[in-house]
Amino acid sequence: MGLFDKLRRAFSAQPEEELKVKQEDEKQAELQEKEVEENETPVVDEASEKVELDSTEPSQVVEDETIDQSVNEIADAENNLQADNQEIEIQNVNELNSQANVDEAKRYDKGLEKSRQGFGAKINALLANFRSVDEDFFEELEETLIEADVGFETAMNISEQLRAEVKLRNAKSKADVSDAIIEKLVDMYEEEGQNEDNSLHFAKQGPTVILFVGVNGVGKTTTIGKLAHRYNMQGKKVLLAACDTFRAGAIQQLAKWGERVSVEVVQKPEKSDPAAVAFDAIKKAKAENYDILLVDTAGRLQNKVNLMNELAKIKRILQKEIPDAPHEVLLALDATTGQNALTQAKQFKEVTDVTGIVLTKLDGTARGGIVLAIRNELHLPVKLVGLGEGMDDLRDFNAEDFVYGLFKGLVTPKKD
Structure with a gap:
């Protein structure tokens, strides 16, 4: 099934x-x-x-x-x-x-209540003036899906597949057409995710190193703090590394999170070499038997060359001490920015080996469709999602719960 x-x-x-x-x-x-x-x-x-x-x-x-x-x-x-x-x-x-x-x-x-309402409103608006499935309908469908942040490529693919599907089903009612649209979205999403690994990977021996990347303001530091809290509550020994040394206040922000969740933070003065902070952190993590090292980094996409060199240097330092580090490179994206988040993901994917996405502020946006675009266009797994402001509201991503939450109430119930 x-x-x-x-x-x-x-x-x-x-x-x-x-x-x-x-x-x-x-x-x-x-x-x-x-x-x-x-x-x-x-x-x-x-x-x-x-x-x-x-x-x-x-x-x-x-x-x-x-x-x-x-x-x-x-x-x-x-x-x-x-x-x-x-x-x-x-x-x-x-x-x-x-x-x-x-x-x-x-x-x-x-x-996903806001995203569901926003997505449902767009589909309902599309079908409000529905008369027949003609070329005008498919053009409006493409625009609607793009506005719903499912991505340009995804919208085009869905529209193309539906041309044949709607005729095959002889779909005439609004409910039939709506179900056909959502079924194609779900099937495409499911197909893309067949070999997708949404789990976080941990080292078999020694500290697990997780490197965080992302532009300023997307909730990257907050994500690190919440993840540190999670592992600390699980009884793991957690260490934070403040390698974003160029942004004013970034070090202090991470230090405050460290105090809040009772986790130590390795830091140096502002404008220090980020790789030097990474070096001190990885040495401490190994010497003092830490379980997890979470590394914050800068996100200056306006200068890709410097950012790429900086991240590469940090990775070399980490790998010198632990050859298979970092075990995860997580890109933090703000779900409220919609297509801008997709653009950021494409740019970061060019400069570093991203292994997964952290989608923050998902509960505060009507743009939850961006998850479909990330999977279908970037082929990157979403691993963590922010579903609230609480300390425990950073959750492991669950594809079925996501699809259920996004499309609830938009699908015609199954009749046995």
Whole structure:
């Protein structure tokens, strides 16, 4: 079953969600009640019983066979209780995992609300004057998709594919045409992402080094601070490197994040050589057994040559100490800038080996369609997304939750 079909079935199940939540709550309460009852089962004190048996009169002494039978019954009861408790524990873990998945989907649902409304409004505006699927319709469709920030190439590809698809389906109603558009977007997105790796990679041994690039103001330093908080809360030893030494206030900003999340920051005075900061940081990370080193860098795209040389020098310093470093090169993009973010990504891709995208401020924009453009045109995986201003709102990217959040309410429910 394709992603579009899964989503369609999920949309059709929405009216039953409240009932399911209620049933899940009742089931959880029943499990907790059962656990309390079983934990209150009297525990037999074998030593006490043995003393009582030994102190009784000979006429009151129980036969050895009866004693053995009682002990065996007690042991069986304890084993059964332990097995029941293990089963309950497994059920509770499964319930927690299931709830975590639901919570994550809700984050995307809420975080993509503006994008969903913006995208839906554009599709609805396109279909408002819908009369027939002719050449004028496809020209308007291309403009609509470009305005929705799905990218020029993606818009052209979708339009071309739909010319044949709409005729094949004999789509005439607004709902049929809308579904055909969204299905093509989802199918193209799914096809491009078949071999995509959205996970962050960590070193098998020694510190994991993650290099961050991106222009000023996209939320790069904030992303580093939130990621440092995540790993610190996981019990990992985290170190930050303030290698953006040219922008006024960049060092202080990262230092404040370090204080806020209780993580040490390696820094030098403003205008220092960024590679020198990287050298001190990687040496410290190795000597003091840090798990993760997060490296901030400058983003002066107006001078590509200097930026390229600077990033190359930092990478050489890191690789001299750890040959396979950096393990990730993450490009931070501001989702609110739409097509400008796509332009930045293309430029950074030219000057450094970007391994993934961090899309910040996704919750604050109607331009969530930029994720489709990044995958379809740049062939770069989105690895992290900002779904809010909270410390825990930097989330691992989930393609299904993203597509669900973007197109929820725009797809005709599946009829069984």
